[in-house]
Amino acid sequence: MEKFTTLSAVAAALPEDNIDTDKIIPARFLKTTRRTGLGKHAFDSMRYRPDGSENPDFILNQEPWRHAEILVTYDNLGCGSSREHAPWALLDFGIRCVIAPSFADIFFNNCFKNGILPISLPRDVCELLMADSSMGSNARLTIDLPRQVVIRPGGEEVPFEIDPFRKHMLLEGLDDIGQTLQHESEIKSYEQKVVGERPWMPVITLD
Amino acid sequence: MAPRTLFDKIWDHHVVETLPDGTSILYIDRHLLHEVTSPQAFEGLRLAGRKLRHPEMTMAVVDHNVPTSDRTQPIEEPESRNQIETLERNVKEFGVPYFPLLSASQGIVHVVGPEQGISLPGMTIVCGDSHTSTHGAMGSLAFGIGTSEVEHVMATQTLLQRPAKNMRVTVEGQTGPGVSAKDIMLAIIGHIGTAGGTGHVIEFAGSAIRDLDMAGRMTICNMSIEAGARAGLVAPDDTTFAYVRNRPFAPKGEDFEKAVAFWRTLATDPGAHFDKDVTLRAEDIAPSLTWGTSPETVLPITGTVPDPALEADESKRVQMQRMLEYMGLEAGQKIAGTPVDVVFIGSCTNSRIEDLRAAAQVAAGRKVAEGVRAMIVPGSGLVKRQAEEEGLDRIFLDAGFEWREAGCSMCLGMNPDRLTPGQRCASTSNRNFEGRQGPGGRTHLLSPAMAAAAAVTGCLTDARELV
């Protein structure tokens, strides 16, 4: 997983409550065998018109927000079905940080698992950030994870909270697997112990 | 040491390390893969530049999406074809032992594992599929996992887990004639409900469970999920060891004897603590089936469809009403005699040779009723071959059943075997949710003998009247 330290990027505002995972990635795209490549279907129903052409009114189809790496929304982002395809789609689109007053639980967890930083800030702060983001490319937001602040275009700093363990995982680019692999020596010695105690344990080999 | 349960012992054997927050790194002995939940996990490994830690503890097979008709033809549905081809590329790249579509050993992953001796007593076994609980019949801890956990096991051969609570379901006594493992399990789910096992691992115990053959125990453990439990298991005993002996991937010779000596130590100690303990009398269990769209809506075949008006709880009443409408049934009607359109004998619950024998016993010398489509989908190529050696295929074909290739088939309708709206199906599978076997399809869960009885009479029927 890519490390997350500081991010200075264009932010896009989606001023809505309850943006569910079906809006983020509709169910019909779940039969895929890949987790990459979902970015082009992110927010499919808002982003494209029925004939498949881009909807020019949708913010992620406009410059410079087409290149947004930060998303700011209202309450309960990521509610609905627990599909892990939602963070996969966001990440593939290029989003590394989502800011909202509140998140759905599983989506919140799944973001961390995929290297996306979810930041929870009061609604009025989200409104300010949305106003900042509307100024376009001269108005980049900066996320400083080590110092736990969002830096507004004018330089004002907004502090945010994050669980220290999760912060560590993001800073180091560790997913659950990376975390478990830090216990490699314990896993190895377990394996040696079992070979000693239960030498009859068969392995599966086919010719 | 305090007395421990079978689950406690398997758990303790597999804890690599317990972390300060109480989660444990649990070692996994067998990781089973199929085409639907593995592709993104393989992709994740590849993206992170990780290796598959133990290909020799991993096994892959195609089952969910495969056609169960002629397999020499290319697969028609592009998404199914893509998933199958993706698995084939992945097993090659990562060196995973694999049973391909045209292999005689191909079949439903939960039939193949025990049949090949890949799933053994005392093991931890996982698969990206909730009915992995089936393998618990071997006396192992077996449960389903999600895609990111599949990747975690691939990379580390471990999972991050917290221990479940212990529950015991005891069935004492002797079942009456015509009462199968499926009937016992339906009765258990009807009794404890679909949330009865939530947060628990269920150990099935008692003389009626010990008297079951391995196929029956697998039917029981398979549906632990429908009772809300994470896993189900049965203590390994002589029946288990006799089943395991000489399976292709089981230990051989002296190793087998050593293994058995170890497996004998796994049974629950006298006095071990269970957080929940439920007992049923085997004599009270009749051939059973479901009438609604939840596996707990269980009735004896001699029973009548319940009346929502008698239900005190408002939300339950509304739910029952909705189920009756969906299922096209009337409150108070006798369930026996309800006409069926389709009969499906198969799935990881009931597609083993013992299940096919029970169905054949009812079908022998009879004909599938006019207008009924009846299909038999063996759980694996080996089950199919054995049935053919015993002449069961002739019995079924003569009676007018379809005799198909192994796979999940109409259990979930991912391949072309689906119900059409309004069709009523007598099915030996494990889930009867709305649309499970095809949009608008109506599913009655029941045993292989009862399914065969429905096929030859054209309606839900007490199989005891036919044998």
Ligand code: SF4
């Ligand atoms: S037979 Fe049905 S329940 Fe069993 S693994 Fe296949 S789809 Fe799942």
